Amino acid sequence: MSKIKIAIIGYGNLGKSIETGLLQSDDMELFGVFTRRDPKTLETTTKGVSVYHLDEVENLKDRIDVAILCGGSMSDLPVQGPLIASLMNTVDGYDNHALINEYFNHMDEASKKAQKLSVVASGWDPGMFSINRILAEAILPVGETYTFWGEGVSQGHSDAIRRVSGVKHAVQYTVPIKSAIDAVKNGDMPTLSVKDKHKRICYVVAETGADLTKIEHDIKTMPNYFEPYETKVHFISHDELLKNHQGLPHGGLVIRYGQTGLNNEHHQMIQYQLKLDSNPDFTARVLLAYARAAYRLNKEGASGAKTIADIAPAYLINLSAEEIRKKLI
Incomplete structure (x- = not known):
């Protein structure tokens, strides 16, 4: 064949x-x-x-x-x-x-x-996490679904920063907020915005003579990537980037917290987690x-x-x- x-x-x-x-x-x-x-x-x-x-x-x-x-x-x-x-x-x-x-x-x-x-x-995500969200919500129709990414390097967001004028190279880390994960696992079923769940840390190597203030502004206000989040931008040298930011780990988890029974008295949790050495x-x-x-x-x-x-x-x-x-x- x-x-x-x-x-x-x-x-x-x-x-x-x-x-x-x-x-x-x-x-x-x-x-x-x-x-x-x-x-x-x-x-x-x-x-x-x-x-x-x-x-x-x-x-x-x-x-x-x-x-x-x-x-x-x-x-x-x-x-x-x-x-x-x-x-x-x-x-x-x-x-x-x-x-x-x-x-x-x-x-x-x-x-x-x-x-x-x-x-x-x-x-x-989209992809494997999407499948798990679909399965979890089909099985537990009464409840809430929560998705957390990281801590790790987002290839898509790093690429988006590198498209900003004046940027020579960049790496972006997505960091989940631990208190939000804990609240979900405790069964609190909190209402969380995207800003409540994650922050984004950016390490940027700028072109010589570039306007750093404008680069930071363009990153933080980028729609669909950074604008809704707490975003920190750190300008570093190319040598520091090579020394400290060459790995590509990532991961995350999808949690569905649901309730079943005549009076929703039974509490159920589905969790799917990824821990990736190489995204x-x-x-x-x-x-x-x-x-x-x-x-x-x-x-x-x-x-x-x-x-x-x-x-x-x-x-x-x-x-x-x-x-x-x-x-x-």
């Missing part, structure tokens, strides 16, 4: 993690990496990988089964997503929660016209699982955009239905 041919679109941290993740995927193989940079200057982690300029992707579309889009949600995916979806099956980890419906509609239109399938917003490695594994699903569903004739809520888990794993029943049910 031929392997699923995967194209990596964009070769940052996530693209590199897709490349190494494929080494653990027996039913997939890397077709190549597509970049906006000069392909001759790009060194891949594994040897012998074909590297193409992004402009070549249309000419090679018939040789690719699924493209995994590894660009940022702020400015890359809104442009690249519909373009690539008009050519081939795609998977992405679009993570701007406030604009998911808008992005979904653009991807749906493009992929339906091409009779291809696009899985959107399929990382871990991009874990995100890559989720995207690869959904790449398998995209390929299978399209082979069955499905097209258009899907989220993780639309895809049965059996499509994600490289096992037959009989093997799933025997090993996992």
